[in-house]
Amino acid sequence: MKKLLVVLLLLTGCTRSLWEYNEKYYETLLGFYLVEGEHKVLAVGEKYSYMLELKPNMYDALKLSREVDFSLRLRKFSIDDDNRISGLVKLTTQVSSISQENVSYLNTLGFQEGVSSSYISDEWQLHGERYLGSDSYPMVTLEKGVTVAIGYQGDKFDVAGRIIATPVTLAFDTLVLTPLMVGVVIVYAANGSFK
Helix, strand or coil, X not given: CHHHHHHHHHHHHHXXXXXXXXXXXXXXXXEEEEECCCCEEEEEECCEEEEEECCHHHHHHHCCCCCCCCEEEEEEEEECCCCEEEEEEEEEEEHHHCCHHHHHHHHHCCCEECCCCCEEEEEEEEEEEEEECCCCCCCCCCCCCEEEEEEECCCCCCCCCCXXXXXXXXXXXXXXXXXXXXXXXXXCCCCCCCC
């Protein structure tokens, strides 16, 4: 009975380590662009580009980025061996720095007060795909790039041969991209498992 218990404990530990993202790479994001009418955002990095699906309320909030100074928090990003990426993004703004109309609108989109009533924020899970980067975008870059840690399974990760050209590169003239103006950017690297 004790041997069976020991074997089960060892197997549980081995299985857990198989599913954890034990490695990470760092990407510096240079710009964010809304893909008009598609509820997507293109994040352009130094190495790769990332096309991320947005919830409708996040898309609508990001359209205010020229009027509202958002702080952006990125965390728990991970990528699988099929170049599918996911992570959490949190937008926060100071209530006193925006109009009451925009505060009300953001509240209807799901933004809520945090610990302090002087800030409102909302958080979403993002999913998307990684693509080869391109210098053919209409680049409006951030003043300072945003570095984010992206976890991956170390022994299974194979970059070469699986990354294709960004859809924006392939069909550039059919997409309307709107540069996002994101104020202060805070990036948190996830520690341990990227679940």
